[in-house]
Amino acid sequence: xxxxxxxxxxxxxxxxxxxxxxxxxxxxxxLENNFTELINKERFKIVINFEELAxxxxxxxxxxMAYIEKIRDNKGDIKLASMSDKVFNIFDLLGFPLxxxxxxxxxxxxxxxxxxxx
Amino acid sequence: MNSVTSDLLxxxxxxNIVSNAQFQLTLVSIxxxxxxxxxxxxSDSLPAKLLGDFLLLITVLFLALTIxxxxxxxxxxxxxxxxxxxxxxxxxxxxxxxxxxILSLFYNNAAEMVNAGGLISSLISVAYVIFIAGLLVYLxxxxxxxxxxxxxxxxxxxxxxxxxxxxxxxxxxxxxxxxELAFISDTFFIVSIILISYNSIKIxxxxxIIKREKIYLLILSIVITxxxxxxxxxxxxxxxxxxxxxxxSPAMSTFSTITMIYGAVYFSILFFTTLFHIPTxxxxxxxxxxxxxxxxxxxxxxxxxxxxxxxxxxxxxTLKVGRADASWIIWKKNDEFTSIxxxxxxxxxxxxxxxxxxxxxxxxxxxxxxxxxxxxxxxQDKLSSRFKMIATSPLKTHGILKGILVSARKSGSNFNExxxxxxxxxSDYASVALENSRLLEESIEKERLxxxxxxxxxxxxxxxxxxxxxxxxxxxxxVFIPAFEVGGDYYDFFPISKSKLGLIIADVSGKGISxxxxxxxxxxxxxxxxxxxxxxxxxxIKANEILRNTLDNKxxxxxxxxxxxxxxxxxxxxxxxxxxxxHIRNETAEKIKPTGIGLGICDTEYFExxxxxxxxxxxxxxxxxxxxDGITEAKDSQLNDFGERYFTEILLENxxxxxxxxxxxxxxxxxxxSKDHSQYDDITLLILKWKPRQSTGNGRERKKTTINGExxxxxxxxxx
Numbered sequence: 001x002x003x004x005x006x007x008x009x010x011x012x013x014x015x016x017x018x019x020x021x022x023x024x025x026x027x028x029x030x031l032e033n034n035f036t037e038l039i040n041k042e043r044f045k046i047v048i049n050f051e052e053l054a055x056x057x058x059x060x061x062x063x064x065m066a067y068i069e070k071i072r073d074n075k076g077d078i079k080l081a082s083m084s085d086k087v088f089n090i091f092d093l094l095g096f097p098l099x100x101x102x103x104x105x106x107x108x109x110x111x112x113x114x115x116x117x118x
Numbered sequence: 119m120n121s122v123t124s125d126l127l128x129x130x131x132x133x134n135i136v137s138n139a140q141f142q143l144t145l146v147s148i149x150x151x152x153x154x155x156x157x158x159x160x161s162d163s164l165p166a167k168l169l170g171d172f173l174l175l176i177t178v179l180f181l182a183l184t185i186x187x188x189x190x191x192x193x194x195x196x197x198x199x200x201x202x203x204x205x206x207x208x209x210x211x212x213x214x215x216x217x218x219x220i221l222s223l224f225y226n227n228a229a230e231m232v233n234a235g236g237l238i239s240s241l242i243s244v245a246y247v248i249f250i251a252g253l254l255v256y257l258x259x260x261x262x263x264x265x266x267x268x269x270x271x272x273x274x275x276x277x278x279x280x281x282x283x284x285x286x287x288x289x290x291x292x293x294x295x296x297x298e299l300a301f302i303s304d305t306f307f308i309v310s311i312i313l314i315s316y317n318s319i320k321i322x323x324x325x326x327i328i329k330r331e332k333i334y335l336l337i338l339s340i341v342i343t344x345x346x347x348x349x350x351x352x353x354x355x356x357x358x359x360x361x362x363x364x365x366x367s368p369a370m371s372t373f374s375t376i377t378m379i380y381g382a383v384y385f386s387i388l389f390f391t392t393l394f395h396i397p398t399x400x401x402x403x404x405x406x407x408x409x410x411x412x413x414x415x416x417x418x419x420x421x422x423x424x425x426x427x428x429x430x431x432x433x434x435x436t437l438k439v440g441r442a443d444a445s446w447i448i449w450k451k452n453d454e455f456t457s458i459x460x461x462x463x464x465x466x467x468x469x470x471x472x473x474x475x476x477x478x479x480x481x482x483x484x485x486x487x488x489x490x491x492x493x494x495x496x497x498q499d500k501l502s503s504r505f506k507m508i509a510t511s512p513l514k515t516h517g518i519l520k521g522i523l524v525s526a527r528k529s530g531s532n533f534n535e536x537x538x539x540x541x542x543x544x545s546d547y548a549s550v551a552l553e554n555s556r557l558l559e560e561s562i563e564k565e566r567l568x569x570x571x572x573x574x575x576x577x578x579x580x581x582x583x584x585x586x587x588x589x590x591x592x593x594x595x596x597v598f599i600p601a602f603e604v605g606g607d608y609y610d611f612f613p614i615s616k617s618k619l620g621l622i623i624a625d626v627s628g629k630g631i632s633x634x635x636x637x638x639x640x641x642x643x644x645x646x647x648x649x650x651x652x653x654x655x656x657x658x659i660k661a662n663e664i665l666r667n668t669l670d671n672k673x674x675x676x677x678x679x680x681x682x683x684x685x686x687x688x689x690x691x692x693x694x695x696x697x698x699x700x701h702i703r704n705e706t707a708e709k710i711k712p713t714g715i716g717l718g719i720c721d722t723e724y725f726e727x728x729x730x731x732x733x734x735x736x737x738x739x740x741x742x743x744x745x746x747d748g749i750t751e752a753k754d755s756q757l758n759d760f761g762e763r764y765f766t767e768i769l770l771e772n773x774x775x776x777x778x779x780x781x782x783x784x785x786x787x788x789x790x791x792s793k794d795h796s797q798y799d800d801i802t803l804l805i806l807k808w809k810p811r812q813s814t815g816n817g818r819e820r821k822k823t824t825i826n827g828e829x830x831x832x833x834x835x836x837x838x
Contacts, residue, residue, distance in 0.1 A: 025629055058627035062672030065719055069671070086759075094676060094695035095715030098728050 006034050009108035014045045014110045022051035031060075035067045044076020047109040051082040056090055064100070077101070081109040128218075140187060144180035148248055151177055155240040155366065167368070171289065174367045177248065182255045196267055196323050197331055200338050200388075201262045206253050207345040207381060210359075213250070214349060217358035240438060247366045250359075261384060267323040269452035275477055278314035284380075288373035302408075310376055318384040321391050328406070329399035332392055339389040346382035353378055401536075404441075408540055411435045412547060419551035428555050429459035432523065432548040437461055439532070440509060442525035447513065448472055449521040450481070463503070463526060470497045471508065471526070472691045484522050487511045487542045489533055492526075509533045511545035515553040574604040574634035578800075581634075581641045587613045591684050591811035597785050597803045599748075605800030606633030607746045608640055612648035619683040620648045620657075623696065623744045623804060624677035627716075632673075639668065640675055654679040654692035655731035658714065662694065662725045665718035675717040676745060687808070689734040689742060695719070697750065700743040700766065700772050701734055707766045710734060740808045741780065743769060748801035749784070755794035764791075777807040 004027030005020045016035050021027070038046060048064075068078055080102045083091065091097065103109040151173045158166045236789075258281065265277055287306035312743040317774040327335070353359060353375050363371045395402075415435055419428070429447050436445040444462030448455050455476070457468035474495050479488070498504060505526040513521040523545045527533065578600060587593040596609060606626030613619055620646050626636045643664055647657045657679050665675060676695035683690070691699055695716025712730035719725075736742070752760040765784070772783045781803055788801065 058625070058674070058676075059629070059672075062627050062674065065674065066672035093697060093711075094674070095713065095728065096619070098715055098724075099720060111317070 004030060006030055008034060008038070011050070011110055012114075013043075014047055014113050015043045016047045016049055016106060016110070018052065019051040022055045023053060023063075024055070024057035025059035028059050028063050032066070035063070039067065039070060042074070044071045044074040045113050046071065046076065046078045047106060047113075048078060048080050049082050049106045050080060050084070050087050051106075053084070053087055056087055061091070061094060061096070064096075068099075071112050077113070079103060079109040079112060081106045140180055140184045144177065144184050147173065147180055147472075148176040148244065151248070152240060152244045155244050156237065171367050171369045174247070174251065174370060175285075175289075178251050178255055178370075181248075181252055182259065185252070185256050185259055196264060196327060197335065197338075199264050199267075200335060200342070201261050203257060203381070203385075204338060204342050204345075206257050206260070207342055207349065210250070210253055210349055211345050212355060214352045214359045214811075217362075221358050227298040229400070243362055243366055246362050247370065250363060250374070251370060254374055257377060257381065261380065261641050264323070264384075265317060265320075268326055269320065269322060273320070274311065274318075276317055278326075280310065280317055280380075283313055284373055284376045287376060288369040291369065291372040304426075307376075311379070314376075314380045314383050318380075318387045321384075321388055323671045324388070324391050324395050325402060326406075329396070329403050332396055332399050334624060336389065336396070339385045339392060343382055343389055346378050346385060350375065350378035350382055383820065404536075404540075408439055408543075411439050412544065413545060415544075415551070419547075419554065425552065425555045425559055426459070428551055430461075431795065433459045433461045433554070436523060436541065436544060436548075439544045440525040440537050441527075443503075443524040443528045444505065446524050448475075448522050448524060450519075463505070463753050467501050467505070468524075470500055471495075471505065471524070472537050475508070475510070475522075475524075479518065484510055485512050485514070485519055487538050487545075489538070504528060507532050509537060509541055511541045513545055513549045513552060514548055520549070520552070546806040550785055571602065571604060571633045574631040575600055577631075577634040577638055578608075581608060581637055582609075583610055587611045588620060589613075589619060589682075589684060590616075591618070592682065593806045593807040593809055594809075595777035595781040597781045597801070599785070599797065599801040601629075601748070601797050601800050603629045603798075604631070604634050604744075605629055605748060605798075606637055607800035607802040608637045609744070609802050609804055610641060610644060612645070614648070614652065614681075618652070619682045619684075620652070620654075620675060620679070621682070621744075621804070621806075622648075622679045622803060623746065624675050624717075625696065625746045625800075625802075627672075627674050627676075636669065636675065637674065640665070640677075644679070648781075653680055653731070654681050654690050655729055658692045658694045658717065658729060659722065659726050662717045662720075663722045666721065666725075669718040674719045677717055678740075680744070682806070684811070687736045690731060691734065692729060692731045694729065697745055697747055700741075700745075700769065702741040702743065702769050703737065703739075704773075705770060707770055709762075736808050738810060741769070741773060741777070742806040744802075744804040744806075746800060746802040748797070748799040749803060751799060752788050752792040752797070752801070753795045754791055757795070760788055760791050777805040780807075781805045795815055 003021045004023055007016070007020075009016045015038050017031070017038075019031065021044070023031065035046075035053050038044075062076060064080075071078055078100060080091070080096075080100050082105055083102065088102070091100075093104065096102070101112060103112065144519065151170075154170065154173055158170070175498075187795040262277060266273070283306055287303060287310050290303040290306055316475055319801075324332070324335075353371075359374075360371055367575065415431065429449075433447060436442060442462075444459035444460070444467075446457045446463060446468050449458050453474060457465065457472060460468050463471075471492060474492060474497065475490065487746045488510045490510070491506070492498070492508055493504075493506050505528055507527045509525045511518050511525075513523055525533070525537075525541055525543065582598055583596075586596055588594075594611075598607065598609070600607075606629060607624070609621070609623045611619060611621050614819065624640055624644075626633045626640065640661075643661050644657070647660050651657045651660065658677065661677070669675070674695065676697075677692045678696040678699055680692075680699070681690040682688075691710060691712065692714060693699070693710075693712050694714040696714075698709045698711040701710055710732060712732040714729045715725055734742070750760055750762050750765055754760075764787075768784055768787050769780065772780045775783065784803055785801070
């Protein structure tokens, strides 16, 4: 049941990870690998596109916490975009909007990176 | 036990006596024969001859029994048996050849000695005949062993009849050969020859010996056939051998002749049979090796259950079965190919060859055995040893290709269809074995996980309160349903005074034993904090500070902490990332969701900055509902969520009921909703219902909310 897929697209300095399906304890390692990969390539400006994410569990949320410090230390950020109401609700309950920038669309999130640069 | 042992001892002891008895009887009969010879001398009278033959027959019988009981103890190989025949027939040959010259030292010829009579003459001739008889009997017994080797059917009758015919032909030959009844003797003789031919054809054991032994046997059998023939010819002439034997027992002379014929026929047929087997010997060796390898392997798979050990064995046997110089397994794991259990080839070599294989051939195409010539691959120079030919065979389970068994040859002949089928057969076996070991490892892992989960559930069960506290003016109901994979839900009550009660509901991120341990830690933290701090906000701030240091960076705890003051009819509530708290009053359900980040996510400073505390004033029949996401995220078969809306509807519908009944109703609805879907997360539900107080009857009259005016509280903005 727990089908989960990710894909990474680079747009300039920003890397976009699109997540699809069910993100839980069993599928989280795939996303963790994506983060490590980007960090190893020193790409710290990351946007997560949640458009096709059906479900996220607490272990899934933990993935974003695990890398945020390292990324922010390197003047990067993880920005979250295109969440469904249901997914947003889960992030919201936990107080993530206080910790992460959440945008309606991927482009908006990418735009914020260039804004902060200039 | 003791009696059994002593019984066994008695049996072996008895057997010893029996075999000794046979030997003793042999000695006795030899002695009688000797005395008889001494007394009768060279009497030609028929009764004397008859008695002599009879005595000799008895002696030979005992001799045969003694030799049989001795030989049975040894399990001889066919080659050893043939060697035995060779030694005996050579010995007889030597006696025939040199007997005359040795005897001539004492007498002119054998006949003179035989006729001399007297003690010494009798002694020598009896000893001579008994010795020859012993050799002949031994010969027959060894031939009998050879005859029965690897014989599928029961052929005792044929052999025994043949021996009986030998004896009858021998005995009758002497007494009635010259009379009108000669045909009787002739008949026995002819039947003997027919049986000899028939019995010599069936030599099935040749097939089972290896090529080297066959060549050896070829030489042996031609030499032995020659010896038998020479002995046969000289046995019919006038020499010490015939004279000595004839003088004591003419029958034995005939018996010796027939035995020589049998030997000559048997070994000449053996020679030709072996000759015809030589061309196919290699193929047979090959098959025999395959079979023994497979036997060894099938024995092994029941014992070796470790995947790595088993793969080592698989490649080991592949070397033999496929007569390869190197073998390894390409195993597919997470879409990556790795060489495992490599034999005869270095890691670099296998990688180069693997990449060459996958360059032109798709993974799926390896579903059937394949050959590759790699003599001319571009990277051949990089290989540490030059491989010429590769054979691949699939390792699949339930039709799915899991790995490839590779065999490689450096030189020699290319792999042929024979090799292909041998390796394919073996890879079928190997697939099953490898799958078994993998399944076993999985089930061990599963069992381990289940044990772990048992422990986790046990921890959780012990951490949660045994019963709800009892307060005047408050109905408390709690329901907790653990998920199979412990979900990390935790709730607790901390009675502070008669009118004050602290309570917490929390959910640790993650599952299983790690979640259970964190639960235990969380319980410890709140248990101790609740004793010194009353304010929910302060407690959560402290808890965050502690958990921030102890939890790893991807684990967090969502919690809601409440303090109920029954004197003031107030609920102080802070929420750290947990599900909202529901406040049911009359026909409205209010979602109480003060801001707050989950515990262990951010630093104390920011946590404190963002954490709110809200105060709810309560009236009679008001209901406060605390829950974990196990309820709202319960799923039906279509993966729809139970959801907050439906949850609220049920609460409103049943608001008149007491706390216990409301809780039961909710749980029933949740389980009904998710009956077709397994419970994935823990379910925790706390229902608190305000009731009229007994002791201070007017307690409920103070309906107006009085917010305690502590300064920091005023800054918080309740999100109602």
